[in-house]
Amino acid sequence: MRPACPPPPTVAVAVSVAAWLGALCCCAGPAAAELGVEARLAWEGYARPEQWTELTLRIASDRGGPVELEIGGAWPVRSEIQIEAGRTRTVRLPAQPGLDGDAISVQVNGPGGSASTRVSPRFPPAGRRTVAFVAAEPHASGAFTSLAVEPDGLPRSAWAFATADALVIEGGALARLDAAQLGALRDYVRACGRVLGVDVPPAQLAEWRSAAGCDGAHLANAGAGDAVEERLSALLALPLPASPTARASARAPAARDALVAFFVLYAVAFGVGTLVLRRAATLLIVPLAATVLLGAGLMTRPASISFSADGRHTRLRIDGLAPDQVAVDLPAHLGPPASAMAADRTALRWGLDGSRAGVQRIELATHLLSRHDFSFRFASELEGASALEGGVSP
Amino acid sequence: MTLTPTLRAVGLAGLACLLPVAVWLGGQVFAPASPGRTVALFESALRGLLVAQALAIALVGPRCVGSRVEGSGPGQALAGLALLLAPPLPLLLAIGLAGAAGSGVLAAGVLALTVEAAAIGIGVHVLDRAAPGQSGRSVEALLQIGLATTVWSTRGVWLAWIGV
Numbered sequence: 001m002r003p004a005c006p007p008p009p010t011v012a013v014a015v016s017v018a019a020w021l022g023a024l025c026c027c028a029g030p031a032a033a034e035l036g037v038e039a040r041l042a043w044e045g046y047a048r049p050e051q052w053t054e055l056t057l058r059i060a061s062d063r064g065g066p067v068e069l070e071i072g073g074a075w076p077v078r079s080e081i082q083i084e085a086g087r088t089r090t091v092r093l094p095a096q097p098g099l100d101g102d103a104i105s106v107q108v109n110g111p112g113g114s115a116s117t118r119v120s121p122r123f124p125p126a127g128r129r130t131v132a133f134v135a136a137e138p139h140a141s142g143a144f145t146s147l148a149v150e151p152d153g154l155p156r157s158a159w160a161f162a163t164a165d166a167l168v169i170e171g172g173a174l175a176r177l178d179a180a181q182l183g184a185l186r187d188y189v190r191a192c193g194r195v196l197g198v199d200v201p202p203a204q205l206a207e208w209r210s211a212a213g214c215d216g217a218h219l220a221n222a223g224a225g226d227a228v229e230e231r232l233s234a235l236l237a238l239p240l241p242a243s244p245t246a247r248a249s250a251r252a253p254a255a256r257d258a259l260v261a262f263f264v265l266y267a268v269a270f271g272v273g274t275l276v277l278r279r280a281a282t283l284l285i286v287p288l289a290a291t292v293l294l295g296a297g298l299m300t301r302p303a304s305i306s307f308s309a310d311g312r313h314t315r316l317r318i319d320g321l322a323p324d325q326v327a328v329d330l331p332a333h334l335g336p337p338a339s340a341m342a343a344d345r346t347a348l349r350w351g352l353d354g355s356r357a358g359v360q361r362i363e364l365a366t367h368l369l370s371r372h373d374f375s376f377r378f379a380s381e382l383e384g385a386s387a388l389e390g391g392v393s394p
Numbered sequence: 395m396t397l398t399p400t401l402r403a404v405g406l407a408g409l410a411c412l413l414p415v416a417v418w419l420g421g422q423v424f425a426p427a428s429p430g431r432t433v434a435l436f437e438s439a440l441r442g443l444l445v446a447q448a449l450a451i452a453l454v455g456p457r458c459v460g461s462r463v464e465g466s467g468p469g470q471a472l473a474g475l476a477l478l479l480a481p482p483l484p485l486l487l488a489i490g491l492a493g494a495a496g497s498g499v500l501a502a503g504v505l506a507l508t509v510e511a512a513a514i515g516i517g518v519h520v521l522d523r524a525a526p527g528q529s530g531r532s533v534e535a536l537l538q539i540g541l542a543t544t545v546w547s548t549r550g551v552w553l554a555w556i557g558v
Binding site (some may be wrong): 288365 | 395396397401402405406409412413416420422424432435436473476477480481482483484485486487489491493494
């Protein structure tokens with residue numbers, strides 16, 4: 001008779017199981033790096049459909065290296081940043097909510113892992129003016145919708161100010177703005193943004209007035225006892241400078257002229273050849289040769305790219321001649337395109353690092369006679385420059 | 395192969411398919427319009443060109459094959475088909491470069507027209523044997539009208555098959 005085996009102690013079993021599980025985990029591969037992302041929209045989440053707003057991302061990773069960022073919405077934006085292990089990095093990118101008001105997706109692909117999140121925009125009522133009150137007492141009015149915004153919710157980029165038709169900011173709040181916010185506010189004033197200061201210190205007001213566009217007509221200051229609503233109504237009645245419309249020019253580019261001339265010549269050549277040539281094979285050479293000539297002529301010419309700046313706005317036009325991928329680098333301070341007239345929304349790549357800092361790149365596919373017009377609300381450093389003909393290397 | 399009067403007429407018919415489409419397209423691309431419309435214009439041009447060529451094959455095809463035609467034979471038929479399809483080649487290239495159609499769609503279009511031409515050639519030879527002489531000419535005219543009507547009325551079907 002065999003002696004009964006004593007039951008194993010519970011602790012020993014647990015340790016054994018834990019050891020096996022640990023070994024399995026180690027054998028299965030290195031532990032996934034922790035990658036975290038938080039997303040927040042400027043203006044406390046208020047945004048307008050198909051208008052740019054600023055998205056702040058806070059990204060942290062256990063591992064350092066390149067991180068790819070992809071922002072969804074009506075216009076996709078991509079960027080790549082470097083991140084250091086164990087340190088949180090804050091980046092700000094443009095984001096554009098769609099008409100449907102769906103949440104904007106944020107996808108982060110870093111070393112050893114990926115993370116995603118979504119951020120939902122809040123749309124003010126459509127068809128009404130919107131006035132943002134920064135640390136100021138919001139005024140209820142039937143003429144506009146009031147948005148109460150904390151100083152921290154103010155964007156750091158001037159192009160993101162389009163969410164509000166006018167801004168009311170209290171002098172005391174200015175001390176709570178960081179340098180980027182103050183700079184963006186100054187650029188907004190320079191671009192004829194409507195700003196009503198309430199008890200703004202004279203020095204700050206003087207700085208704004210010296211920079212203000214539209215002869216300072218869109219900038220006003222009110223004392224504590226003044227009627228803010230009246231001043232606001234007067235400001236809102238002022239028209240903003242018209243953005244350059246992205247309408248196609250009635251003047252056709254040279255490529256169209258050349259193409260039409262080619263077909264006219266070809267039709268004449270084939271018609272005459274039909275009447276005078278004696279052999280069918282010789283006549284067949286005419287369309288074949290014309291096709292080869294046309295292909296060689298179009299496919300060897302790069303897209304035509306031209307910039308124009310009038311001191312207040314910048315425009316970019318890309319005329320395609322053949323299927324091609326075109327990339328154009330522009331200063332990021334122009335902001336993302338305020339309007340675009342293109343078959344699709346193309347891709348916007350935003351430079352944040354190293355040699356590409358302060359650069360935005362527009363990438364798109366061109367075709368024969370395709371035309372892509374982009375207008376930018378802010379003035380360009382290319383001012384006076386300019387026309388650049390020819391391809392731009394990717 | 396010598397360019398017979400029949401082949402010259404076929405070549406001019408090929409040019410006649412191209413010209414209206416090219417003139418219409420030329421007028422449209424000069425009009426200020428959204429860039430996205432350019433692709434739609436070239437797509438419409440491709441549909442118009444294919445329908446015009448299919449109608450031309452239906453109307454001209456029976457005339458350039460068959461025993462009564464000068465220099466008739468397979469070589470004549472092939473040369474006729476080539477002269478009918480070749481003139482719009484530069485326009486087809488432009489349509490491809492404009493992103494309105496891929497090479498597969500363009501190849502399917504040419505294949506469909508070739509199949510139509512081959513079917514007409516076979517039909518005409520069968521008619522020549524069945525009803526030679528003047529009565530055959532009347533039947534041939536009926537065949538042209540019937541083919542052209544069929545091509546026109548079913549254009550939505552075969553254009554969809556091609557993928558246009």
